[in-house]
Every structure is written in C-alpha cells, then in structure tokens.
Amino acid sequence: MKLIDTHCHMNLPNYCDDVDAVIHRALEADVDMIIASTDYKTSKKALDIANRYERGVNVAVGIHPGSLEERVENIGGQDVIIAGEKFNAEMFQQLAKFPKVVAIGEIGLDYYRLEGEQAVKDQIKKRQKLVLWAQMELAVMLNLPVIIHCRQAHDDLLNLIYDFRKEFRPFLSETKPWGVIHCFSGDENLAWRYFNLGFTISFTGLITFSGQWDSLIRKMPSDRLLLETDAPFLTPEPYRGKRNEPILVKHVADRIAELRGQSVERIAAITTENAKRLFSL
Numbered sequence: 001m002k003l004i005d006t007h008c009h010m011n012l013p014n015y016c017d018d019v020d021a022v023i024h025r026a027l028e029a030d031v032d033m034i035i036a037s038t039d040y041k042t043s044k045k046a047l048d049i050a051n052r053y054e055r056g057v058n059v060a061v062g063i064h065p066g067s068l069e070e071r072v073e074n075i076g077g078q079d080v081i082i083a084g085e086k087f088n089a090e091m092f093q094q095l096a097k098f099p100k101v102v103a104i105g106e107i108g109l110d111y112y113r114l115e116g117e118q119a120v121k122d123q124i125k126k127r128q129k130l131v132l133w134a135q136m137e138l139a140v141m142l143n144l145p146v147i148i149h150c151r152q153a154h155d156d157l158l159n160l161i162y163d164f165r166k167e168f169r170p171f172l173s174e175t176k177p178w179g180v181i182h183c184f185s186g187d188e189n190l191a192w193r194y195f196n197l198g199f200t201i202s203f204t205g206l207i208t209f210s211g212q213w214d215s216l217i218r219k220m221p222s223d224r225l226l227l228e229t230d231a232p233f234l235t236p237e238p239y240r241g242k243r244n245e246p247i248l249v250k251h252v253a254d255r256i257a258e259l260r261g262q263s264v265e266r267i268a269a270i271t272t273e274n275a276k277r278l279f280s281l
C-alpha cells in the first residue's frame with residue numbers, strides 16, 4: 001500500500017540530527033513524500049536532501065507568506081533577527097530546473113499573525129498578495145502546480161486566484177487540477193469554491209482529533225483529496241505531543257477511510273493517484 005505525504009518539512013532544524021533516518025523509515029514503509037519549503041534557504045536545503053535519494057523524495061520550492069516580514073526567531077537559545085525574504089524569480093527558476101522540484105510551495109496568504117496599525121497590516125497584505133501572484137506566475141511559466149497555505153485570508157485568496165485564472169486562462173488546463181490548498185481549514189462551501197477553481201485540498205493529522213471536517217470528508221469528490229502530515233507539526237492521534245514525521249500519514253489515511261466507509265487501501269490508491277496526477281510523479 002503506497003501513500004504519499006504531499007507536504008512535510010524535512011528541511012527544518014527539527015530533523016537536523018536524524019533526517020535520513022526519518023526519511024528511510026517512511027520509504028521502507030512505502031510512504032513517499034514532498035518536502036515543502038518556506039524560503040530560499042529551506043528550498044535549497046529541501047533539494048539537497050531530495051537529491052540524496054533515487055526516488056520517493058520530491059520537493060516544492062517557494063516563499064511562505066510568513067517569511068516575508070522581519071521576525072525574531074529563537075535559534076539555539078538565542079533570539080536572532082531574521083530579515084524579511086525577497087522573492088527573486090530567477091533564483092527560484094534555477095532551483096526549479098532540478099527534476100526533483102515538482103511544485104512551487106508553500107506559498108499563500110497568512111493574516112493570522114498580522115500586527116500593528118491598520119495601515120501597516122494593509123501594507124503586509126499587499127506584499128503577500130504581490131509575492132503570491134509572482135510565484136503563481138513562475139509556476140505557470142515552469143508548468144508546475146502550486147501548494148498553497150492560507151490562514152484567515154480565504155476571501156482575498158479566492159479573489160486573487162479568480163483574477164489569476166482569468167489572466168492566465170490560456171496556460172491553465174480546464175480539466176487538470178493545478179494546485180492544492182494544503183491543511184485545508186475552511187468549511188464545505190469554501191471547499192467547493194476551490195474545487196471550481198481547479199484546486200484539490202489536503203488534510204493533516206488535525207482530522208484525527210477534530211471533527212470539524214468530517215462531513216466535508218464524507219461528501220467531497222474523491223479526485224480532489226490529498227494526504228499530508230505537515231511534519232513536524234500537527235501530529236496525528238495517538239502520537240499527539242510528539243514530533244510528527246511522514247510515516248504517520250497512515251493515520252490520516254485511516255481516519256479518512258473510517259469517515260468515508262472505505263478501506264484504507266482504497267484511500268491510499270485514490271490519494272496516491274491524485275498526487276501523481278497533480279505533481280506529475
């Protein structure tokens with residue numbers, strides 16, 4: 001039974017001691033993966049990791065909206081100021097030449113942590129939208145799908161995708177999905193709006209401990225469904241509280257199988273097929 005964890009962060013410091021052991025564990029259990037990136041540095045790192053494997057490990061490169069602003073991060077017990085990332089299409093184009101790069105991501109909009117006065121927030125939103133648009137353009141140019149992160153920004157995201165589709169209609173297939181809304185957080189109505197715009201959605205371990213998406217999972221079209229862990233985050237039951245890793249994507253598949261009344265083998269086959277189609281694996 002093959003599974004594909006379509007979104008994990010093996011390129012984060014959480015795995016600096018044992019990344020290859022974690023990946024081997026997954027591959028041996030027939031779990032392939034796509035490593036998602038949050039900035040140029042993690043994109044390069046993801047590619048370095050994937051290039052060590054003949055198969056089963058692929059990469060998405062891109063800038064997460066949360067990486068665009070200057071921020072303070074605690075690295076090795078010390079607070080370090082990290083400069084806001086600037087998007088340079090050419091640099092990412094160079095990375096995307098490597099065959100292991102199968103998507104642009106994770107890119108998107110995140111209004112969850114916006115701070116400051118309204119004018120400042122508006123500036124940040126504007127910047128996020130510009131960089132998202134530029135990265136979607138790059139994806140179309142490279143004929144790659146997009147992996148989209150969205151937090152508390154679904155109205156703006158839908159409008160932006162709608163406008164983008166209008167402008168790039170000749171380049172986007174009417175039938176083939178061209179992106180995924182990762183760790184889908186919205187309601188049923190929202191899910192169908194994304195389906196109509198050519199998107200799939202993916203679920204994480206969140207669904208093993210929250211019933212918020214049960215009804216959507218039961219009803220949604222099977223060809224729009226993907227699995228992910230978002231490791232090291234969102235560890236599924238019964239491992240909550242521990243570091244997440246790709247092999248645990250099985251628990252996401254189990255929960256979906258239970259909700260849809262299908263066998264886990266069937267869910268594995270469907271979601272693996274969907275991932276292969278979307279990412280041309």
Ligand SMILES: [Zn+2]
Binds near residue numbers: 106
């Ligand atoms: Zn992620």
